[in-house]
Amino acid sequence: MAEIRNHDFDNLYWVTLKDGNVRLATKNADPGKKVYTERLVTEKGVEYRTFDPYKSKLGAAIFNKMQNFPFKENSKILYLGAASGTTVSHVSDIVGDKGVIYSIEFSARSLRDLITLAERRKNILPIHADARFPEEYSMIVPQVDIVYEDVAQPSQAEILITNVKTYLKDGGYFFLAVKSRSIDSVKDPQIIYKEVLDKIESYGLTVLETVNLESHEKDHIMIVGKK
Ligand SMILES: C[S@@+](CC[C@H](N)C(=O)[O-])C[C@H]1O[C@@H](n2cnc3c(N)ncnc32)[C@H](O)[C@@H]1O
Incomplete structure (x- = not known):
């Protein structure tokens, strides 16, 4: 038992x-x-x-005692970098039938798995688009409660800022899984984290906490904040 x-x-x-x-x-x-x-x-x-923290950075952040968790029944989420839906599937369990996860993914291969998942889980809306260009999904995505990003791209901070600006409600929460090696493979990760945090704050967003994910993902942190 x-x-x-x-x-x-x-x-x-x-x-x-x-x-x-x-x-x-x-x-x-x-x-x-x-x-x-x-x-x-x-x-x-x-x-x-x-919920495997070695397969999901959200899982790893919860495991590492993240303090803010606004995901709940009915939440509307813009999820950037959905891949084949590992983390999205747990968010789908959490937000229930009336929640929606607008799931952006630009790899056609990953999107195929995501579509199969969405056929069984009606609160997942797969969208084939590039998160660097938020206007690509303006006809589909409304104002949301949470923007979650995990794209492993050099322009992670800029992607977050443009999407938050366009889609996050005032008072909404954002989550950014920062992979320092995607931004610069040789620079000290601590310097990169500081640069990303400065960029986010210089846009007027409030950073609530950073969670070190090193125990589960090398050179990663989760930044959590509010608009
Ligand atoms: C680390 S994986 C995401 C894993 C996923 N978040 C999870 O926890 O299950 C990063 C994903 O972001 C996607 N990606 C990278 N750049 C992107 C972009 N500009 N627009 C949309 N998707 C992107 C990649 O194709 C990849 O599937």
Whole structure:
């Protein structure tokens, strides 16, 4: 028998597996189906999916005690760099039927997997577009509660700023998974993080916290802030 405890954040759980290991988890909105290599655990008729912090930077940030977690039932999210939907699938579990994840991805290959996922999970809207050009999806994406970015591009900060400017509600939250090696492979990551933070703040956005993801992803941090 597994033991389930509520996490402090909405719709997140701690699952103690039979072997005593504790895993982060979400309730599976598509029971019986896995999305990646997560484990499915059923307790009292409810199925949970373990949320692997080695496969998701959002999972790693939660694991590393991120303080802000605005994702909840009904949230509308613009997700930049959705890939095949590993993290998107957990966000889909969290936001429920009335939430929407506008999921931007420019790789046609990843998008195919994302479309297959979205056929089963109606709150995921896959959009084939380049996040550097937010006007490409202006006909589809409304004002959202959260902008989440994980694109591993040299222009990560600029992509965040242009998308936040166009789509984030005032008072909305943004998340930026910074991969320092995508910006500069030789420069000290600490200098790169500082440059990214300065760019974001010089645009008038408020940084609430930075979470070091080093334990799970080399040379990565998560920046969390508010418009
Ligand atoms: C690190 S992966 C994202 C992993 C995903 N966020 C997850 O946790 O499941 C980065 C993704 O961003 C996509 N990407 C990179 N640059 C992009 C851009 N300018 N516009 C849209 N997608 C982009 C890549 O194709 C890749 O799938």
